[in-house]
Amino acid sequence: MAEYNRVSECVGLITLRNPPVNALSVSQGIVHTMQRALSDPNVKSVVICGQNGIFCGGADIKEFGSNMTGPTLIQMIHAIESANKPVVAAIEGSALGGGLELALGCHYRIAHSKSRLGLPEVSLGLLPAAGGSQRLPRLIGVPAALNLITTGRHVTAAEALQLGIVDQVTDHNTVDAAVKFALSVAGRSLDPRRISTHPCPQQPDLDALFEEVMQKVRQSARGAIAPIACVQAVRAAATLPYAQGIERERELMATLFTSGQARALQYCFFAERAVGRWRMPSGARWDTSKPRPVQKAAVIGLGTMGRGITVALAQTGLSVIAVETQEKQLMEAKQAISGMLERGAKRRGVAPALDRVIYSQNIQAVADVDLVIEAVFEDIALKTKVFQQLSAACKPGTLLCTNTSALDVDQLASETPNPELVVGMHFFAPAHVMKLLEVVYGPRSSPQAVATAMQLGKKMGKASVAVGNCRGFVGNRMLKPYIEEAFFLLEEGATPELVDQALEEFGFPMGVFRMSDLSGLDVGWRVRKGDGLVEPGTASGRSARIRQGRRYSPLGDLLCEEGRFGQKTGRGWYQYDKPGSRVARSDPWLHSFLGAYRAQHGLVARRIDHQEVLERCLYALINEGFHILDDGIAAGPEDIDVIYVSGYGWPRHCGGPMFYANMVGLAKVLERLEHYQQLHPEVPHLQPSSLLRRLVASGSPPIHKWEEAIKKLHSQL
Numbered sequence: 160m161a162e163y164n165r166v167s168e169c170v171g172l173i174t175l176r177n178p179p180v181n182a183l184s185v186s187q188g189i190v191h192t193m194q195r196a197l198s199d200p201n202v203k204s205v206v207i208c209g210q211n212g213i214f215c216g217g218a219d220i221k222e223f224g225s226n227m228t229g230p231t232l233i234q235m236i237h238a239i240e241s242a243n244k245p246v247v248a249a250i251e252g253s254a255l256g257g258g259l260e261l262a263l264g265c266h267y268r269i270a271h272s273k274s275r276l277g278l279p280e281v282s283l284g285l286l287p288a289a290g291g292s293q294r295l296p297r298l299i300g301v302p303a304a305l306n307l308i309t310t311g312r313h314v315t316a317a318e319a320l321q322l323g324i325v326d327q328v329t330d331h332n333t334v335d336a337a338v339k340f341a342l343s344v345a346g347r348s349l350d351p352r353r354i355s356t357h358p359c360p361q362q363p364d365l366d367a368l369f370e371e372v373m374q375k376v377r378q379s380a381r382g383a384i385a386p387i388a389c390v391q392a393v394r395a396a397a398t399l400p401y402a403q404g405i406e407r408e409r410e411l412m413a414t415l416f417t418s419g420q421a422r423a424l425q426y427c428f429f430a431e432r433a434v435g436r437w438r439m440p441s442g443a444r445w446d447t448s449k450p451r452p453v454q455k456a457a458v459i460g461l462g463t464m465g466r467g468i469t470v471a472l473a474q475t476g477l478s479v480i481a482v483e484t485q486e487k488q489l490m491e492a493k494q495a496i497s498g499m500l501e502r503g504a505k506r507r508g509v510a511p512a513l514d515r516v517i518y519s520q521n522i523q524a525v526a527d528v529d530l531v532i533e534a535v536f537e538d539i540a541l542k543t544k545v546f547q548q549l550s551a552a553c554k555p556g557t558l559l560c561t562n563t564s565a566l567d568v569d570q571l572a573s574e575t576p577n578p579e580l581v582v583g584m585h586f587f588a589p590a591h592v593m594k595l596l597e598v599v600y601g602p603r604s605s606p607q608a609v610a611t612a613m614q615l616g617k618k619m620g621k622a623s624v625a626v627g628n629c630r631g632f633v634g635n636r637m638l639k640p641y642i643e644e645a646f647f648l649l650e651e652g653a654t655p656e657l658v659d660q661a662l663e664e665f666g667f668p669m670g671v672f673r674m675s676d677l678s679g680l681d682v683g684w685r686v687r688k689g690d691g692l693v694e695p696g697t698a699s700g701r702s703a704r705i706r707q708g709r710r711y712s713p714l715g716d717l718l719c720e721e722g723r724f725g726q727k728t729g730r731g732w733y734q735y736d737k738p739g740s741r742v743a744r745s746d747p748w749l750h751s752f753l754g755a756y757r758a759q760h761g762l763v764a765r766r767i768d769h770q771e772v773l774e775r776c777l778y779a780l781i782n783e784g785f786h787i788l789d790d791g792i793a794a795g796p797e798d799i800d801v802i803y804v805s806g807y808g809w810p811r812h813c814g815g816p817m818f819y820a821n822m823v824g825l826a827k828v829l830e831r832l833e834h835y836q837q838l839h840p841e842v843p844h845l846q847p848s849s850l851l852r853r854l855v856a857s858g859s860p861p862i863h864k865w866e867e868a869i870k871k872l873h874s875q876l
C-alpha cells in the first residue's frame with residue numbers, strides 16, 4: 160500500500176507501506192497516489208519514501224508464483240518519470256531491485272549515508288525488468304552497470320554517489336533532506352532528468368567489451384542463465400533505442416521468469432531465512448529460546464581451524480582468548496592470525512582487529528569468557544580432557560562448543576558436569592571465509608545454548624543451520640555415499656577426469672576428485688582406518704572389496720599408501736607441478752594404476768557416461784538426505800539445501816539437493832535408485848530410503864509440503 164500526504168505546503172509525500180521491506184506489490188496503488196499528487200494544484204514537487212527506515216526491497220518475490228494482475232511496475236515507473244512535477248526518491252535502508260528501478264524512474268535521488276542500493280535480481284534468477292537494465296547503463300555507463308547488474312552486488316550510498324546513481328547523500332533525516340531538495344528544484348526543466356530519454360554514455364569498442372564480459376560471466380556462472388541474460392539486456396540498452404531495449408528486457412525476463420533456475424534461486428532466498436527459524440525435536444524453537452549475550456570468547460587449539468575461527472570471531476567484534484599449549488605452534492599461529500586479520504581489514508578498508516585477540520598457553524586464561532570453541536585435534540580422548548579442563552576453568556554458565564567434524568557431541572557433553580551447555584559449532588575451512596556453520600545439538604543441549612550459538616553464527620555472517628547429532632552431522636554424512644559412488648565408478652571404468660567433468664558441468668566448482676586432492680586424501684584415510692576398514696592392499700578379487708558386509712573400494716587407501724595425499728604432496732588423483740601447487744593435470748600413472756587395479760580384481764572397464772555419474776553420485780547423496788529427514792537430524796529440506804549450497808558448492812541455481820530431487824521428480828529419483836540398487840545390491844546407500852518411498856506413495860507432494868507429509872507419515876508408523 161502507498162500512503163499520500165502533503166508536507167511543507169507544496170510537496171506531495173508518497174510513503175510505501177508494505178512491511179517488512181516495503182516490497183512492491185502489484186496492488187500497491189502507487190500510480191493512484193501519484194495521480195493525486197500530480198492533480199493537486201498546490202503540489203509543486205513529490206517525494207517518495209518508504210516507511211520504517213527502508214525505501215524498498217524490490218518487487219514482492221512471494222507474488223512471483225501467483226497470478227499477478229494490476230498495473231505493471233514498468234507502467235508505474237514510466238508514469239513517475241513522465242510526471243510534469245519533479246519526483247525525488249528519499250532512500251533509507253535499502254533500495255534494491257524494483258526499489259532501485261522505482262528510484263531510477265524518479266527525477267532525483269537522495270540517499271542516507273547508511274543506505275545500500277543494488278539490482279540483485281540476478282541472484283534470484285532474474286534481471287532488472289522494470290526498466291533497470293535500460294536505465295542504469297544510461298545513467299552510469301555500460302561497464303559500471305554491467306558490473307552491478309551481473310553480480311547483483313549492493314553498493315553503499317558513498318559508492319552510489321561516486322557512480323552517479325544518487326544526487327546527494329545525507330547523514331540526517333532523509334525525508335527532510337529530500338523535501339528540502341524537492342522544493343529547491345520545483346519548476347526546473349525535467350527533460351534532462353528523464354533517464355530513459357538519454358542515450359548510454361559513449362563507450363569505445365563496445366563489441367570487444369561485451370565479448371570480454373560475456374566470456375567472464377559464462378565462466379563464473381557455472382551454468383546459471385540469468386547472468387548471461389543480464390549481459391544481453393545491457394547490450395540492448397547500449398545499442399537500441401529505449402523502447403526497443405525495454406522490449407528486449409521483457410523478452411529476456413519472460414524466459415527467465417518461469418525457468419527452473421529462477422524457482423531454485425528464489426527457493427534458496429527463502430530457505431536461507433527459514434533456517435533461522437530453527438526448531439528441535441524437543442519442541443524448543445528460535446522464538447521461544449533466548450540467547451545469552453556473548454562478548455568474550457575463547458578458542459582452544461590454533462591449528463588451521465582454530466586460527467580461522469579466531470579471525471572470524473575477532474572480525475565480528477568479539478574479544479578472543481586464543482589458547483595453544485605448544486609454544487612454537489602458538490607463535491606460528493599468532494603470526495598467521497595477525498596476517499589474516501591485516502589482509503581482511505585491508506580488503507574491507509577498516510583497521511585490523513589485532514588487539515581483540517589475546518594469546519595464551521594456559522587454558523586457565525578462559526576463566527571469564529562467555530563461550531569457548533574447542534578446535535583441538537580430532538581425538539575423543541584429547542577433546543574429553545579439554546572439555547573437563549574447561550568445565551573446571553570457566554565461569555558458571557559458559558557455553559562449551561566443539562568444532563569437531565566427526566566425533567559424538569553428546570559423548571563429549573556427557574563428560575562435563577553441565578551437558579546442557581555443550582553444542583557443536585562445526586565450521587568449514589577456512590573458517591573466516593566459508594559461509595556455513597552447522598550448530599549441532601545433542602539430546603541434552605539446552606535451547607538457550609542452541610539459540611546462543613545460532614545467534615553468534617548469524618552475527619559472524621554465517622549461514623547457520625541447527626542440526627541433530629549423528630555421524631558426520633548433515634553435510635559430511637551425505638558426502639560419504641557421494642564419494643563412495645565416485646570410487647565405485649572408477650572401479651567400473653570411469654576416470655577422475657570424467658567424473659569431475661560431469662560434476663563440474665552440473666555446476667560444482669570442483670568435482671569430487673579435485674576436491675579430494677585439495678582437502679587431502681589422508682583425511683578420509685584416517686577416518687576409514689579408525690573405522691577398521693583399511694586393510695593392506697595385496698588381496699584381490701571381489702571378496703577383497705567387501706568389507707564389513709558391504710561393497711568397499713580401497714582405491715583411496717592405495718593412493719595414500721603410495722604417499723599420494725593430493726595437492727600437498729604434488730600427487731593424488733591428479734598430478735601437480737610441485738607440492739602445494741593448485742593446477743591439476745591428468746596423470747598417466749593414475750590411469751595405468753587404475754588399469755592394473757581392475758585387472759587384479761577381475762573388473763572389466765565399461766563406458767560410463769555423464770548421466771550415470773550424476774545419477775549415482777547425486778542420487779546417493781540425496782537418498783542420504785531423505786534418511787536424515789526421516790531421522791529428524793535436519794528439521795526440513797531447506798536446512799539440508801542451505802548446508803549444501805553454502806558449504807559444499809552445490810550450484811545455487813539448482814536449489815540444493817532436496818530441491819533438485821523435487822524438481823527432477825521424486826518418482827524418477829526413486830526409480831533410478833531402484834535401478835542402480837538392483838545392479839549393485841551390495842551397496843546399501845543405493846537402497847531407497849523409506850521416506851522417499853513413502854513420499855512417492857503419497858503422491859510426491861511439492862517440497863514446501865514435505866514437512867506436513869513427513870509428520871503425517873511419521874504419525875502413521
Ligand SMILES: CC(C)(COP(=O)(O)OP(=O)(O)OC[C@H]1O[C@@H](n2cnc3c(N)ncnc32)[C@H](O)[C@@H]1OP(=O)(O)O)[C@@H](O)C(=O)NCCC(=O)NCCSC(=O)C[C@@H](O)CCCCCCCCCCCCC(=O)O
Pocket residue numbers: 179180182215216217218219220221232253255256257258260279280283285286287288289291409412413416429432433
Ligand atoms: C531487503 C533486505 C536487504 C532486508 O534484509 P534484512 O536482513 O533486514 O531482512 P530479511 O532479509 O530477513 O528480510 C525480512 C523479511 O522480508 C522478506 N523479504 C525481503 N525482501 C523481499 C521481497 N523483495 N519480496 C518479498 N519478501 C521479501 C524476507 O523474506 C523476510 O521475510 P521473513 O518472513 O523471513 O521474515 C533483504 O531482505 C533482501 O535482500 N531482499 C531481497 C532484495 C531483492 O532481491 N530484490 C529484488 C526483488 S526482484 C525484483 O525487484 C524484480 C524487478 O526487477 C521487477 C521485475 C518486474 C516483474 C514483472 C514480472 C514479469 C513477468 C514476466 C513474464 C512476461 C510474460 C510475457 O510478457 O510474455
